[in-house]
Amino acid sequence: QSALTQPRSVSGSPGQSVTISCTGTSSDVGGYNFVSWYQEHPGKAPKLMIYDVSQRPSGVPDRFSGSKSGNTASLTISGLQAEDEAEYYCCSYAGNNNVFGTGTKVTVL
Amino acid sequence: QVQLQESGPGLLKPSETLSLTCSVSGFSITSGYYWGWMWQPPGKGLEWIGSINHSGSTYYNPSLKSRVTISVDRSKNQFSLKLSSVTAADTAVYYCTRGGAGSRPGTFDYWGRGTLVIVSS
Helix, strand or coil: CCCEECCCEEEECCCCCEEEEEECCCCCCCCCCCEEEEEECCCCCCEEEEECCCECCCCCCCCEEEEEECCEEEEEECCCCHHHCEEEEEEEECCCCEEEECCEEEEEC | CCEEEEECCCEECCCCCEEEEEEEECCCHHHCCEEEEEEECCCCCCEEEEEEECCCCEEECCCCCCCEEEEEEHHHCEEEEEECCCCHHHCEEEEEEEECCCCCCCCEEEECCCEEEEECC
16 A cells, blocks of 8 residues: 655745645545644654544644545645644544555745 | 553564553543554554554554554553564654444544654664
């Protein structure tokens, strides 16, 4: 199972919105509504930001939102803040397997 | 508050078996969920290794299945990872997590801090 494809980097100014795409196949992203997103700051453990495509865990700001269309899932960060600068990974269930994305570096300009 | 903590040797020689243990506090493994392992080679992305539940039902990443064994110790509220025949390519930060199968496929909601394992002769 190949890694899901994410852009290497995206950037935006404070207050702007950025969207990260996560492209897979019908065997993973397109086949199940089990896509999650993780935020990783340097030297820290990843943090769950979105699960089941669009659900936010308690404590995650509502400016983080998720969606899916076909084989591509997306994470949108609205009202970008300095603390959002981090690496973001998507993950999809793939039938008794879990596949991660290649990772996207979000830079706040 | 659910907390996970990895422990185990940080340095191995090629061909040895990597053994890590994850101690869970704030939640009983027997209460449910799957419990899993991830790895992240230096400067690279995350990869799921496998997950286990309290009854010992396991799911493994097909690409690692031949070398991986995950087990659970309900009495100690711990679960463990063994990875055989390690090479330098297995050098990575290893995380233990909650999730990956059952009611939460594709979701990992709690993570340990991670432990760096280096494979070098």
